[in-house]
Amino acid sequence: MKKLLKFLGYAFLAISVLGFFLMKISDKKVNKTENNQQEQTTSESKLNDFNEDSIINAKIKALQCNEKDFMKRQEQNSGFIDLKTTSFEKRLIVWRKDYIETKFYIGKKMLQELARVYRDFECIDKITMRMYCKEDDNWYECKISRKEYENYTGVSFSQLREDIKNWRNYIESNRFSKDNVDAFHKAYVKLK
Secondary structure (H helix, E strand, O other): OHHHHHHHHHHHHHHHHHHHHHHHHHHHHHHHHHHHHHHHHHHHHHHHHHHHHHHHHHHHHHOOOOHHHHHHHHHHHOOOEOOOOOEOOOOEEEEOOOOEOOHHHHHHHHHHHHHHHHHHOOOOOEEEEEEEEOOOOEEEEEEEEHHHHHHHHOOOHHHHHHOHHHHHHHHOOHHHOHHHHHHHHHHHEEEO
């Protein structure tokens, strides 16, 4: 009986060790499979990003300098642009009265959206943008030329137009910090 118990003890130990090693081997296979799947997903994601970026780049470069494209682009960029008052001919973009809460946000939004217009439409040398501020119940306006904007911010619209990644880097940059937005507001944004 002692021999049988001893044998069963060794058998149990052997099975446990074997099970442990089989689990390790299985985990390695699972990890390799997961890594391969992650690599494949990352590659597919990069390919999708590339395809999406290529499509966006092509759409931006295909924009014509005409009222139809200008108005369509404003509608695509924001549902808060007043398309009835906005005018390609006058080079004027007016935002809806119910959109902006604070003067800071007016400065930030103008800084970003003026850049978008200049990036999208190479033919526009000067644009006027108007926004209403709920905070102080006033309309604000910014008139700035392409050249003034580029000189003020140090940005190149031809580079921003070249690749959507450049645009994303610009939008995510520190150019839109509170100090920079306040300075832009002070220099270019006026009460209407």
